[in-house]
Amino acid sequence: MGGLLATIHGPADVQALDAARLPELCAEIRRVLVAFGHAHGGHIGSNLGMVEATVALHRVFDSPRDRIVFDVSHQCYTHKMLTGRAQAYLDPALHDAVTGFTNPRESVHDQFVLGHTGTSISLACGLAKMRDMRGGDERVVAVIGDGALSSAIAFEGLNNAAEQGGNMIIVVNDNEMSIAEDSGGMYATLARLRESDGAAGDNLFRAFGLDYRYVADGNDVAALVAAFEEVRDCDHPVVVHIHTHKGLGLPAVSPMTAAATGGEARLDGDAAVVAEDMDIREGRCEANHWQDPDSAAGRPLGARKHYGQLAMAALERRFADEPGLVVVSPATPGSNGITRAFRARAGAHYVDTGIAEEHAVAFASALAKAGGRPVLATSATFFQRTFDQLQQELSLNANPATLLDFGGGLSGADDTHSGAFDIVMFANIPGLTCLAPTGERMFLDMLAWATGPANERPVVIRVPGDPILAAERSGLLPAIGVGDDDGRSDDDPMPWSRYRTVHAGADVAILALGNTYPLGLQVVDALRRGMTAIADGDAAGASADAAVDATLVTPLCFSTLDEATLERLADSHRLVVTLEDGQLDGGWGQKVAAWYQNHRPDVRVRTVGGDTEFTDRVPLTDLNERYGLTVEQVVALVRDSLRG
Template identity: 60%
Template structure:
């Protein structure tokens, strides 16, 4: 029966109690459970299939949670969760959503950190070991025994991993660094260090140069990382070691995928598809916005490769999820660069390309751009180099708490010299991309790739009704004022807001994906038979700077201005509009006289996300929580109107 032995494992103590001869059967149970779970639920199945034996051996030898195991990225922690009291979350379909896809101390004392980004395990382990050593010996006051970092699946290409190795060698003391070498990252491994790693594998761990020896670290190699007995033996040998050691373990990613998985394109070994497995029931679904608009962007750029040698697409190890297909990569040749899991390097690399006269387009997730904040500000914006950043997965989402895109607006829109654009259609996305990667643009540009709300609308045949490129002149009452600041990047074609519909009383400004919400709110206000309101509908398209002239214009004739954004309100875009209107009474007397003739004091309603981490909360619930459901927004507008504000 599938999972029969696994079902009896309630804690690591149960793993220790098994007869050694039972360990292969436990591994077989875990592997078959993972395959079944992957078909029904999806997840990071390939990497977990590769570390089944390693994880069983870790819990056989070490004493978690006294011995601290830190899983890098932690997407390969499913087996660890099964062995630490959470097996039923993988065995029982009714409980599949009980646990996250990453380690989480709220779930179990055996999980050390909430981790979903890469390369940090060695640094975190160094910190745990440092405190243990400062507070006493291995069995002393900290309550911490052995400290083990499990890194791999391409994570070693992340710069912080090398910073951790450097610190570990200097710090000394008990620290076991397990490098899970499955010869893959998310896609293939990229970077100069992978040649020496391959030679270490080929030589049984004896080849030089050995990059771990170069750091001054002890080193051992395990050829068969999917042999549980061999792993138990070597882990027993290094347990309680008195100095840092790297245990280089060669495993096979996706080991155990069956014929049904192979039919879906997932196979053992060096297969990009097996990194993330969608449920087999999702095979016939239309592609989501990330892949749809990503492929659209790559087609547009590819058409220019033959005549523009400096046009380069950059991906820090996450190509497939963003529509950068394997076929495109092969055709692109030198026009495509995978930097490995090295987002900071990718941004600085893009700045260098742009400085030399090239036109780079760097594509990755909003949650991964967070890792690049210093490079965005220093190497890119401070130097004003015209690189294009394609931000995928931006906005409020039902993702886990390590992969939320809700913070990108507040993060990026407050960096000087960084032009931030939010298209509301595929057509406009391509126009923005064409401009930002052309010689006409002289600044770094962020383009928030449209999300599923925009794509769903386009698939339904819906496009923004008004196609003008800026506010109509008939609506610009104060268009000639000279006292308004010149916007940064004055040559940007998207400095002015687009008025999709000109109404009165209420002005709705919806940014990017949230423009679709603004449209729905406008429709509900119009449809009300008792008190229909013909609201003005505005698509701002740019969120790092305000269109003061249009904001002034809508102030005269609208009692309420509503901003809607699918990101964090604190520090976000809508608050800037509120602050602008709030500043009007502080103007000089001469300017106040001018304003009295043209501007009505505004009541501004801001809608967006709270400042919080969310963990796999359905979108409908998030929209209700943040009052982003169209009906909730309509209710608040009518309440504000009724109160006379």
Template identity: 30%
Template sequence: MLLEKINQVNDIKNIEKEKLPELAQEIREFLIENISRTGGHLASNLGVVELTMALHLTFDLPKDKIIWDVGHQSYTHKILTGRKDGFLELRKFGGMSGFPKRAESDCDAFDTGHSSTSISAGLGYVCARDVLGEDYAVVSVIGDGALTGGMAYEALNNAAQLKTNFIIILNDNEMSISENVGGISYYLSNIRTAQPYAELKSGVEHTLNKIPVYGDKLIRGIRNTKQGIKQFLVPGMFFEEMGITYLGPVDGHNITQIMRVLRDARKVNGPVIVHAVTKKGKGFGPAERMPSRFHGAEPFDPETGLPRARKKKAAYTDVFATVMCKMAAREPKLVAVTAAMPDGTGLKRFRNMYRDRFFDVGIAEAHAVTFAAGLAAGGLKPVVAVYSSFLQRAFDQVIHDVCIQNLPVVLAVDRAGLVGSDGETHQGIFDLSYLSSIPNMCVMAPKNKWELADMLKYAIDYEGPIALRYPRGEAYDGLREFRAPIVYGKSELIYDEEGLALVAAGSMVATALAVREMLKEIGYHCTVVNARFIKPVDEEMLAYLAGDHRLVVTMEENVKNGGFGEKVLEYYNDTAADVKVLQIALPDDYIEHGNVDLLKQEACVDAASVFKKIIAQYLQ
């Protein structure tokens, strides 16, 4: 097998040209086989096999720098840089990341995980190279969806000023950018970068400049005529008008063609965009037909594409989806906003039922939040469904556009807490801290699926900014009998004992129950409180607990710094209560990829770890 010859970076350059298509096929088979076992991002990686091979054949890694936008399409890059054995432990704790990581390889130029960052990072590399007088190529690979993010355009605007080479590859998988078909465009892009043409252009302008008075006018006339022709014929004129050379479209699955365009791109003294048209999921029928389903795939049968896992219980996202549709039938002003995640956030059904009340703004979380503020100011009731780690990208907008104006925007914060295999860039472990620091913001967390439903209804009726955070995965269905009405700022007393109290937020309520059972086995009884509201904290409940509890244990799936536990501790310090507080929270650090249960054990927020900490504190 050819793939056996790929054991370190640049080994691909030793493969005969005529055998490259065979290697591409082996890489696809390798990806399908391995991701079917471990899960991971399949469709996006199948779509860039030839493009990645062409990059590695054209450039010299690690000297040259390739920056992958988002990074979930970097699997072939990892294979070609000697990491194919790492796929046995892909996205597992201690194993290889599903995203580029500088700590993992010198060939990973920049850590990525969120969208629309590659051009900014690449431009930084280019400027660093030029300031230091170094000589290497910089290539940013950005997907079409990532160009819906405003940050990409900020970077393009800045990059247009460059006078040195910077290559940007637009990986267009035909999912959201209109297909630009045309041999004329490809022909003109070759002519525009060919050396004879460049020399002729320079020579003509030099000669005309010598003509007194009329020389400048002739040059301007020629330029205007050329721009008019290009405007009519070249699909990349948007970039050209910014001052960025456009090459393409090029077949992203034709290695020879891509390499030829990349060689041309290296000749450009300035920023250049190479438009490569690819097929997401290429080579695997189910992924080609259903690219969204195989974007982040669970383990599956490689023959049929069907999931291996048993049918799971309803997830929190499913509960959110159901309630949103039911509430929309009752409330005509309810609208939903997503940043390119209708499937992931559960809004697909809402979109199908209420298309005129559904807004997908693309990968643009900052815009989504301010857009929702405008919707609210205009009299609607917007719900912005967004992953916790992606909401971080709109922190300023939450403050400036929603909370200062005290607008009734609902933030449905999905994937809050540990999410597992996607690692540091996707763990939703900061939202309680950053959201509860904002004046006018109300923050809630449900203990189970019924409380999520009740809280969403409450949030939709609430007349101000409010965030509802819930975790990834199966919705907890215990404690169904505890369903007190949602009252602003009020927690829920589940079990009432003396001496020790567990005050848990959201997903940690189930952990608190497990801890309670462990304590009962050794003769200790404890109170269990479902916090419900992280902001405002239920001070009345805290005052009650101070009466006959000498230890209050706060429990949250969020970092300790600025979290729920610190607010409880601050209250008791301010009131000089004779209560000891034990804060159970995630460490103030970035948490790597891995199974969620294992990560909880490593972070000491699982039931066994909490039990041990309580015994150590309670028996002192």
């Protein structure tokens, strides 16, 4: 825990350091990052490329008086080390003391809580505008890169910055990578700028009316210090375009191949994700390609990759006969099981739009309008950025695109990557069919139907999460397919509009949506075992309200209510309990409760789900306990409600 870094407690220490020791500091930070990644995981690739740039920024600028805004902010680890948080990276016992993103609750040097991409320039414009309005003289710096320029809002920010004027430095970290490979024509112009040492005529930034500087070696701390000193006190916006090597310093990866092998992933609830197909704790580089860490270590895949790979395999088998079947990913393909091998085989059947979720939804809608069958796959947290396109371009136009919603539901993710809000968002858009499969077979059945000729509407499928996968692997879940329970056939125009009654009981009905279905099974079993204990003469388990043979229902569609099933339940049940692993306010359970209040007020309804709040890295077990989503708590709720 010693060394030079341990003596850095703030930017003043960086500024006081002898210039000749800056490379030594950078080398030490790089070693710490690699060790931290091995022990803890995180966004290591992009941070390794940004070491020198961050040291130079804190050498030249006076944070927090000078405001530095890190885009996405997953490339802020060195910044945190230099602003009083080095021990969190040096001491394994403190690794969880900092988040993977900037957060003003941690330090005054962090300007915003950021976890989505492309917003730094817009934020910098706002900071600079207010500075100029009040006559301040602090500098404003936006640090963007790692593919973030492909985000539409980044272009909006560039456009505004040029017209606004005033001191603003936009540092473009060009590491020749996005989340996976760069996607979009813009990157060809960046390549020409690199090849011409910044002199190419088709300069994207000058076309916006911005001043421009180029630093060919973005990992040369002295060159960066000189460049930042040159523009520090400019009276107009200027872009400093730096060419860095993503993953520089990773074992077995040379500087020239680091960018080609380290496709960074945004943090989607998995803190161990270092790069798209790489976890440096377990992954290894062979033939310039990082193996999937779970496969390399013999571990089973998590739900996202497991169900994502199943979906891609099912679609791939249809490519030869269905030219309109296209998979669309707005970056982050690897985290959703869209492997490099699949992408290579898919050819024109796969499109990476870059970090441009709004464009991806509009693009998918147009594919469907033209007769195609697009499948758009991304995270619940990133679908939030597309609300207008989901409502207007897609649902209002009733185009049959299929959306695969990964990572929906409660999780231990940071507060910018929670999927807890997806049910509320999707289910309240008119004309959007929202499905929640409870197993592998059903998921693939739904995907086949949504992308087939029988479906004529936009559909979102909430990809099963880890609770479903764990229950399937343990044998807890029975297989439920299209025709089960009610005898309906595959040619039904909407085969999931009716809820499935898995077990028919009486008095109490448990309606368990999506990822809470395994919980529902366990609750019904626990209530039934109480009844069995009495029948067997177990005095310890005997009580007047212990014997409950509850009905279990899995509602497979959360955009509409199955009123026929709700009415039927009301005839033989006096208590209905809804379970959902998402925000309760405005969610599915409240719609069920409202229906009963309006139509059958004689039935008591209790809704269980998440609070309306942001949660930052709270373990899922703690969240479930907080929201009453445990077997013990639901069973207690049932018994208390029956007594009440």
